[in-house]
Amino acid sequence: MASMLDGCTPWPEEFVDHYWAAGHWRGNTLDNLLRGWALQYGPRTALVHGASRLTYAQLNRRVDRMAAGFRGRGLRPGMRVVVQLPNVPEFVVTAFALMRAGLVPVFCPLSAREPEVPELVRAAQAVGYVGPSTHQDFDHTVMAAGIAARWPFLRRVFTYEAPGTESPYGGLTTDPSNCQYAPLGSLDAPPEPALPLGAGQVAFLLVSGAGVLVPRTHDxxxxxxxxxxxxxxxxxxxxxxxxxxxxxxxxxxxxxxxxxxxxxxxxxxxxxxxxxxxxxxxxxxxxxxxxxxxxxxxxxxxxxxxxxxxxxxxxxxxxxxxxxxxxxxxxxxxxxxxxxxxxxxxxxxxxxxxxxxxxxxxxxxxxxxxxxxxxxxxxxxxxxxxxxxxxxxxxxxxxxxxxxxxxxxxxxxxxxxxxxxxxxxxxxxxxxxxxxxxxxxxxxxxx
Structure with missing residues (x-):
């Protein structure tokens, strides 16, 4: 079993051996499972949102290109990125793309504001944030800028815009705290070779009812x-x-x-x-x-x-x-x-x-x-x-x-x-x- 993210508690070895022997754990990462699903179900519809539809093959291609986009912006395996998005296809694409790039998504409730989101960024030592620029009259970009000013490790903010709306960031921009901002849609680059990721590694972090972070592995x-x-x-x-x-x-x-x-x-x-x-x-x-x-x-x-x-x-x-x-x-x-x-x-x-x-x-x-x-x-x-x-x-x-x-x-x-x-x-x-x-x-x- 690959070593877990620093700060996490692994299962004891005898339990690991039993879960493997029982066939519960298969040694495949979630993003690699998506590759297999794309091969198996390629032309079938994977995601629907309003009039928008993505096939399994299209979903996998978008994940490939966004993963390369994250890596092209200097984000490296093991880094944490807070994801605060509504139920839109970009949520699914972003989650799988971060995992494919070896990054660790930190899923944050869309309803969270101050002080929950800054505390989540601090606890995860998140280097990135993905969220809507605004949602239901709340300016998430302003919130992210405030967090970046408080916590200097947050250096990449990617904003999602609903179809038909114009992003305030036509290209990559930098604020006085040296945090870079870009539209989520700009994360589109030619796919790169797959990373050798371990299924025993943390796939993502959830938020518990007590507000602490829950590490869930791929397996x-x-x-x-x-x-x-x-x-x-x-x-x-x-x-x-x-x-x-x-x-x-x-x-x-x-x-x-x-x-x-x-x-x-x-x-x-x-x-x-x-x-x-x-x-x-x-x-x-x-x-x-x-x-x-x-x-x-x-x-x-x-x-x-x-x-x-x-x-x-x-x-x-x-x-x-x-x-x-x-x-x-x-x-x-x-x-x-x-x-x-x-x-x-x-x-x-x-x-x-x-x-x-x-x-x-x-x-x-x-x-x-x-x-x-x-x-x-x-x-x-x-x-x-x-x-x-x-x-x-x-x-x-x-x-x-x-x-x-x-x-x-x-x-x-x-x-x-x-x-x-x-x-x-x-x-x-x-x-x-x-x-x-x-x-x-x-x-x-x-x-």
């Missing part, structure tokens, strides 16, 4: 996304709508964008949450699978009578929330004539979910079972002792897609991980008599 995330895709029998005939922000774990890999691409499916990106727009998109693109929060699901249901064309293609709606919202699940299953899958996940990697073949009771009222047969789950009381089935306890987990430590956060690691490597999630859960988990909320005093 662990590829396994999570593809296993989640298999769990719902995703195929190249499916159309997956990304309605949740694409920077969160569930929308990225449960199965999310990466899981859908692994199956040759079409990913439809929705960068607005307006129910009328999303429902029209479901009908127009004949979406078969999507993931929602309970609040979003209820808004969709309230607007359903005005949706127009029938949504008969939808076969599965994932509901991600705690506790399981049975009433909303039953309502959406009836109104949209589809199966409902309850899902609970964390940026750290734990993913537990019902299966489409489960009977109604567990499917509607529990979070099902862990994704991997090698996920290890404990439910413990305040003293760390196991609790019996039916009794609430804190949910602890370790497995082939659950991290062993945060990025450069040893004090947080000491509080959050047990000496034998279990993640203390801070969530309360109980196990039903038939072995399903019900996550009910956060434990008092845990963030």
């Amino acid at each position: 662990d995330f590829a396994y999570q996304a593809t296993a989640a895709a298999r769990s719902i029998s995703l195929t190249e005939d499916d159309v997956y709508l990304t309605a949740l922000p694409a920077d969160v774990d569930l929308a990225l890999g449960a199965p999310g964008v990466i899981g859908a691409l692994s199956a040759g499916a079409t990913v439809v990106l929705a960068d607005v949450t307006d129910p009328a727009v999303c429902l029209a998109t479901l009908a127009r693109e004949r979406v078969t699978v999507t993931a929602l929060t309970p609040d979003t699901a209820r808004r969709w249901l309230d607007a359903l009578s005005a949706a127009g064309p029938a949504l008969s293609a939808l076969r599965l709606a994932q509901i991600a929330g705690t506790p399981p919202d049975r009433a909303t699940a039953e309502r959406i299953g009836t109104a949209l004539d589809c199966r409902v899958q309850q899902v609970f996940g964390t940026p750290e990697g734990l993913l537990t979910l019902t299966r489409p073949t489960d009977p109604d009771d567990p499917a509607l009222a529990t979070h099902g079972r862990p994704l991997s047969p090698d996920d290890q789950i404990r439910l413990v009381d305040a003293d760390g002792a196991p609790v019996p089935d039916g009794t609430p306890g804190e949910l602890l987990a370790r497995g082939p897609h659950t991290i062993r430590g945060y990025y450069r956060a040893p004090d947080h690691d000491a509080r959050t991980f047990t000496p034998d490597g279990y993640l203390r999630t801070g969530h309360l859960a109980h196990r039903t008599a038939d072995g399903n988990l019900v996550v009910t909320g956060r434990r008092a005093g845990r963030t």
Whole structure:
């Protein structure tokens, strides 16, 4: 296994050997998997956003050229780049291009402002920032300039402009703090030879609920996304709508964008949450699978009578929330004539979910079972002792897609991980008599 990014905690060697022997980890980087998908599904549609469409082959070519563009701007393997973009094709292209260039994307919620984004740049020691120049009347470029003035290691800012708008940066410019600015679209250069990247290396960093950085490796995330895709029998005939922000774990890999691409499916990106727009998109693109929060699901249901064309293609709606919202699940299953899958996940990697073949009771009222047969789950009381089935306890987990430590956060690691490597999630859960988990909320005093 290749050495991890400095400041990260690797899995113990005996676990690495077991995950390889079990076939969970395959030694392929996410960007190299995209190359294979492009060969396998080349002319099929990979991404849809409004009237825009990209085939798998086009997506891979754009990733190649943007990766070369990043390297041409002096960014080197191992450097971190904060990515704060809406659900647009540029998010997917940028994420894969950074990984292909050996860089580490740091996915930042689009809603984050001061002080979260500057702190994220500081914690990651990010040399680059990719974001919209403005979004919903907020000037991200001004924010980036302020961060560059505060943290001198931020030296490259790339701005995304929605189609039809003019970039304020017609070419590369430099501000008084010596930070360079350029349109994201200017990162277009002839492809370069592939870098020898290791699948055990960190692919990207997510933001945890406590605001610390979560390092996800190529091996662990590829396994999570593809296993989640298999769990719902995703195929190249499916159309997956990304309605949740694409920077969160569930929308990225449960199965999310990466899981859908692994199956040759079409990913439809929705960068607005307006129910009328999303429902029209479901009908127009004949979406078969999507993931929602309970609040979003209820808004969709309230607007359903005005949706127009029938949504008969939808076969599965994932509901991600705690506790399981049975009433909303039953309502959406009836109104949209589809199966409902309850899902609970964390940026750290734990993913537990019902299966489409489960009977109604567990499917509607529990979070099902862990994704991997090698996920290890404990439910413990305040003293760390196991609790019996039916009794609430804190949910602890370790497995082939659950991290062993945060990025450069040893004090947080000491509080959050047990000496034998279990993640203390801070969530309360109980196990039903038939072995399903019900996550009910956060434990008092845990963030």
